[in-house]
Amino acid sequence: MARKPSNIIYSAPERPPLTTLVILAFQHAVLALLFVVYPIVAAAEAGLSFEDTQVLITGCVIFMGITTMLVCWPRTGSGVLLVQLPNPMHLPLAVQSLGLGGPAAYAGTSVLTAFSQLALTRFMGALRSVFPPEVCGVAVTMMGVALAAPAFRRAFNLIEESGGAIDYRYPLVSFVTLAVIVALAIFSRGMLRLFAVAIGASLGWGLAVYYGLTPDHPSFEFSALPLVDLPNLRWPGLTFSWVAVPVAIITAVVSAIDMLGTVVSMQRMDDADWRRVDMNTAGRAIRANSIGDLGAALVGGFASASSSASIGVAFATGTTAWRVGIAAGLMVLASAFSPRLIALLSIIPSSVIGAILLYAAAFLIVAGMDLILSRRMSDRRIFTVGLSVLAGLAVAVLPELVEALPDWMHPIFESPLSVATGFAIALNLLFRIGIRQEASVPVKRGDNAFETATEFLERQGDLWGARRDVVAAAIPLAAEAAEMLLDNDLATGDVEMRAHFDEMNFDVSLLYNGEPIEVPSLRPSPEALLGDAHEVARFVGYMLSKRADRLVLGREGERQVLTLRMEH
The missing domain is CATH 3.30.565.10 (Histidine kinase-like ATPase, C-terminal domain)
Structure with a gap:
């Protein structure tokens, strides 16, 4: 049994009281469902019909819930709290393949990506030297950096054109929400701390309503949507395009690295005496995620991945219990049977989402730094970490660098996480040359x-x-x-x-x-x-x-x- 850190109330193997478990799971489920914006963006970019878009979203939500349960359950996955959300790494792949051949092409490339991830799990033991703590720390740090951009865009309402002017009601709502979450996480104890995110989000939503920052007339009528209905799924067919194969394999590698980073974060959060990543557990989690992605592809859905944002919620609530993840997965799965519920979640104020993302980004950046500094730092490791972080920041602050590259390289270099982690892996292997063990x-x-x-x-x-x-x-x-x-x-x-x-x-x-x-x-x-x-x-x-x-x-x-x- 791992020794529970002092800031953790319910560790991975513990069973929270039923009422507490339900409310904690509800927080994670709502956060995961907020990110259906990723498949919506992919569908809009590819010009999918309303019916095809609904199939893409519904398949994503169903297997997001199923995969969460597989990843959290100790026998099939990690045995820690890892809630899935729509995988942002799949956006370039989805836009490209949907544009080339519609849902069938995306399903085919998603199948290839899932099998590529499964193949990587065969070498998890041998990959221990490829992913020492400083490399994993760079990945975790850059996960936080990658969350910062969408967090600030939502906090300042920079998602759409605003004519260069900032409406200060949006950052006010975001930072009040963030301040409430942080204050409850730091200064409160017991139930208040457990539900810090839910309380902060509720107050932020109320403030947004007061300032009129919620849509008065959504693009759909709630009364026209059924409260309960069978999910809209169908076989999309499978087609393959050689043009999308490199992007599919790269997406598999980056998604596996991202998954490894979330497993490391949760293992470190849950164990006061943490020493190194359990590669067997990480391998099971990646396998469970790959199986879920395969199922989503076969019903026309969007792929999912472990939620780095949910790690911030786990930290805020002091709970890493895998049973919370099982309950959250069941809630996400049940939501696929309620079109009206999903529609309601789609109008949660953007500024409130931005506050939650800012909290998660802050935690991940500090957790990554702590992971890096857990080892003695030689000159080789200093340059491995420093140059890798600089490479990731370069594509984050200078997007014109990515635009200057050939189109086929954009999916590789447009993510600060994939660039920084790739550099860290390469430099770690390079700088190992000449070191005797x-x-x-x-x-x-x-x-x-x-x-x-x-x-x-x-x-x-x-x-x-x-x-x-x-x-x-x-x-x-x-x-x-x-x-x-x-x-x-x-x-x-x-x-x-x-x-x-x-x-x-x-x-x-x-x-x-x-x-x-x-x-x-x-x-x-x-x-x-x-x-x-x-x-x-x-x-x-x-x-x-x-x-x-x-x-x-x-x-x-x-x-x-x-x-x-x-x-x-």
Whole structure:
């Protein structure tokens, strides 16, 4: 069981009370449904008919709910709270394929994208070195940066042409909503904090109504819409275009990276002792997402992805319980049977949505920075992170750079998240060249073993990017072991201190010529420290075995080997 952080009220395996669970799930479901704007934009850009647009949206909502349940359920997915929303990464793919061949072409390319994502999950274990914490941290940070632009556009009502003038009622509503959410998240406890987003959004909606910022005459009549009706689904057919194949594969890779980033964020939020991403859990989550996208494609729907915005809601409410995700998925699924409910959600004030997105963006940016700085930063890692973030910001603040590229490259470079993460992966692999995963230093009689261990292990920890707390814990253990071998004449000559690192373990081995030490299973008495050298060695060896994650004794040729293993 992971140790629950102090700011989490209901962790992943916990069961909130029924009333609390329903209200928390309702917040996530409403937030997810707000983002049906993505398939609506894609349909409008492609010039789809009203009926085809309804099929695209309905299929998206149904499988958004089903996929949320698959991704959240521990047996099929991540076992943490990851609510799906329409996948913004699919917008370029949807616009291009819908324009080329209508719903059948989009369905075909979506099927290809889903199978490409499934193929990536076969290599999740091998990809651990490709996605160290600094790369995942860049992805999480840029997820927040990517949310900032749509958040501010909605907060300042810059979605449509405004003639260059800003109506300050919109930012007033947004920042009042944001201030209420932040104040409740920081200063309140219990139920008020749990429902911070719902309370803030409700007050913001009321303020928007007071200022007249909601549409008086929506483009549809509520009375003409049925309250409950069967979903409008149909087989779209499948056609493939070679022109869309590169975009489909790129979309699969970027979506998988985005999914990995959300899994990392939730795992880190849920575990006070978080060390590294659980790639098996991430693989299950990506597989569940791919299966959901495949189902959506076969009924003419739009693809979904884990919601980075919902991570901000989870942080605000202090809840990562996967049961909340199951309930939210059921609510989203049920909403597909109520055209009137979906229509109501479509008129939630844009400024209120902007406030929620600003909260989520702020959390993700800080969470990504914290993830990056969880490792010791060598020059290589500093430039990996810095150059990658700059690359992502370049396409965010200078869109003309993307416009200057060939059309087929636009889907790759128009997303700050995909650009920054791609650069981070490439630079991480490039800067690994020339780094040996093993190094050693001699410890001689008369040397200060603690100074030698500190200088050696901190240097190697910086170079390898090991966790700060692991290196700090290894230094005194390695120094005590070296002193024990030299001061008690168990080593007949110098001792070689050897360090080895992979993403799983940080090992420090001491190699020496001399007699092997014995590590007792029961704690020796303190009087052993007053005995001969072998008794002292037994006592020190026992204490080392309790402080290291594992103590291994062995031989290498004619030398004895004592290895201290620290799990990483």
